[in-house]
Amino acid sequence: MAPSVDIRTHAAQPAPAKTHVPLKAAPPTLSPEEALRAKFAHLEHHINSLSRQRAPSPLKDILKFMRIDGMISLAGGLPHPSLFPFDSIHVSTYDSATRMAENPTDIAKVDVCVEKDLAGHSTDLSTALQYGPYNGIQPLMNWMAKFIEHAYHPGYPDWQMIMDGGSTDGWAKVANLLLEDGDNLLVEAHTYPSGQALWIPMGVTAVPIEMDMDGLVPEVLARILDSWDAERLPQRKPKVLYCVPVGQNPTGSTLTAERKQQIYDICVRHDIVIVEDDPYYFMQLPTYRPGGPHALPPPVTDADAFLTSMVPTFLHHDRDGRVIRLETVSKTVAPGFRTGFIVCNPLFQERLARATEVATQAPSGWSQAILCELLHTWGHDGYVRWLAGIRETYAMRRDWICDSIATHFDVDWEDANADGVAVYNKDQNRAALVFRFVPPAAGMFLWLKLDLEAHPAYRRLCAARAPAPEDAWAAAFWRELVVARVLLTPGTYYKPWQGAKAADVPAAPGHAFFRLAFSTTPRDELDEGIRRMAEVFRASWTSV
């Protein structure tokens, strides 16, 4: 297999460092890869100065010469795979049709096996455990590329992928591709604190966009961007929107297809890159119906029907390569794989590859080998069946927590607004609204928006002109919950800090927020937790 490398014209020189040379100053004859990237030149200005200056390591240049017929290579710096002290790996894996929601006691297993040499499996340990290209092993990339095409129907044909070490790593790489010191970043009004812990030290300031029960509000986004030049200059106009569009963390909200289209159109108009961090995508849940018990739906037999029942991704809406999708198996298979996939245009992909080569390289070979063979063993339909089973489990858990709230509080299902349904303390004749919530339509979180207007302690704080009365009230209330031995996550954790202390960021007047996760706690414990919470609410609202 001798590739057409002209060995007489390649100098033994490192590729010239591309420092300070604009990427579009390409040579007159473009390679196929360069021609593909040139199609996305309209997005090149989004690449930050660090990323612009990255150059490939010259060592990569030499790889193509290794493949010349009859070549004896003394050029590679690899350990010999015969010295990897492993013969084979067998992973006892659940049958993909297992309905975990039924809490089965006897689960059928399939053997997921990878051997040292390629022997009837999708990959081999000699390859997977060796140093390799940034995109790891080819059969895993091929499988995932097909799945992404099939599951999401990306809106343009030239999308590419790069492996990452899970979506936290993916977002760190994307932030370091796009963001500069002094940039403003569009985010949801309540946003993931670990993301902030990344961008704040980079000198990036969050611009929070108001949310309601359906996630971030397109009209608010449009208003902020349309009026930017008139109202916010000389602050730099945002170039990036970071969002969790499905089962958002912390609010659990999910953007509708219509909102996604509206947001996409606004982002085209204002030249915004959308980063779609979407770990809960396949955990889109059927609508919650008050009252139980809830029967399990019939098992999913049609993979296509399951996939098309999902709200389309931003990637599906994308026409010009401005969506960067973070694809992960952390919530659907296991977080420990630390293997994900960034889906983006070829221009961004190439720059991310240069950043990946000098840092993480490819993800763990064990993770890759097991994931690769797992997906080949289950197959496309099996994987979708497993996803459907996961969704079913979270639907059941979502029903548990909503049922518990209905049991221990007085929920007025008829009184629903953009913040959700009205909830009162039980047996108090609906004297005072205590919170609103939306039964989650995706993910693993339920979000309480507390109404403090009627709360005596809050009214005292306001009367005394206490600073940040909502935060002070929430801190005290959270301590009462802890004393009652029920732990919620304070909503203040999700405030975009905007580079200042969280305490300096104004709260929503008259409101406080708490996040409840329904993903892990067993049913009895979950119900007991909600019962304790209801007691604290009742005691607190009737205190003097």
Add this chain to the structure above:
Amino acid sequence: MAPSVDIRTHAAQPAPAKTHVPLKAAPPTLSPEEALRAKFAHLEHHINSLSRQRAPSPLKDILKFMRIDGMISLAGGLPHPSLFPFDSIHVSTYDSATRMAENPTDIAKVDVCVEKDLAGHSTDLSTALQYGPYNGIQPLMNWMAKFIEHAYHPGYPDWQMIMDGGSTDGWAKVANLLLEDGDNLLVEAHTYPSGQALWIPMGVTAVPIEMDMDGLVPEVLARILDSWDAERLPQRKPKVLYCVPVGQNPTGSTLTAERKQQIYDICVRHDIVIVEDDPYYFMQLPTYRPGGPHALPPPVTDADAFLTSMVPTFLHHDRDGRVIRLETVSKTVAPGFRTGFIVCNPLFQERLARATEVATQAPSGWSQAILCELLHTWGHDGYVRWLAGIRETYAMRRDWICDSIATHFDVDWEDANADGVAVYNKDQNRAALVFRFVPPAAGMFLWLKLDLEAHPAYRRLCAARAPAPEDAWAAAFWRELVVARVLLTPGTYYKPWQGAKAADVPAAPGHAFFRLAFSTTPRDELDEGIRRMAEVFRASWTSV
């Protein structure tokens, strides 16, 4: 198990962002961790501005409340481990006593097994595959900490570790901890290109330090630093030395214990942090003896004797926490683990932890589980036995390549200088020295330093005042090698580019370099490669 957390005094507030607050402005009462870090305050100014501004995510704060007795937590955002579709993993692993150098046909295997729940093994899949702290699973950290103490005897007691995704990732994290745009970085005169591909876009300039057969030369390092203020200001004086002290890539050179002590003392005097990237440490080879065949030494039975036979690490010389050691299993077990350990002082460790949480998090759970159980199954002595076996294999391969050079060239073993022994083309009566080399004392690389003085084409280039005649000559010679179907790595790849194009960096006058890897090529092929190389040398030196 109720830890002593005073639940009445902890506010439900994010930890205040530490932006712009110097790290040493610690509160008057220090926690034990803070007190430990305060012992290394003399190194605090080494932390760069990005790293200085990192703050913990508030979500980490809540973890301690989860452990309160009787607490029902709805605060975690974790998937339920019962939904990880795996029951157990079995890895068929080589017995640690296997002598791979004997090319055994029948290798004894041990079963390395991890089950979903903790059941007689060192760890379990429910933990390893879950989201976890940045330092992954505790038994692996414990094992490795003991090994590091035992193998290296670090020079001070308070060293700590943080997991990384292999040493490329480790170096990227360390560079982002210490280096700023505009910094100068001390490196070996020939250095690893992927490292450069990281630091050049960061605006860091390499200051190459001359090397000889024993690696970088302390006197040169001292001279450059002593004269910096007089000769190089306003260029910023370097604060960091990056080096590969054993089996250096590309030169294969190894620092002696004496040189390490000298270098360490110079670095103390000039307040330099030493980054010890040391993947080849356990591949320290017995001295090559010309002439064969070479018998295998008796197997290593005494683990301590093996460990103490190694040249001590920089970490061992370290008294004040200025050495950062990158520990890896990539060359001794398999690169695919993508799991390594940064050993450093607690002050640096805490800052690296903040950077890790928002990017890679812990390494792959599969990698961790398999490595953890492998190390517990083999045990300390077994692991050392495996390391000794790896060393033996590379010693054998080193002997192969040196024997081949002796066969196909005319080596004058008596004529050795700081660049190694003198080598001539065969049957040419030692008319012209063609290169010198040092039989490698460690690692997987052999480095040729070519002598071009007598080469007709080189003399013509010089006479014509061609620009960079050494590089032009080397590029042409490399192409001749490729035509003869033998691939070496050009020495030009390892030039510290210093932010400019490699071609702009002056070569060593009258010399060219090539790197030969002896780690992978089978013996026959290796010998044939050297034979082809010898033919190209002979033809080239006698051309007109």
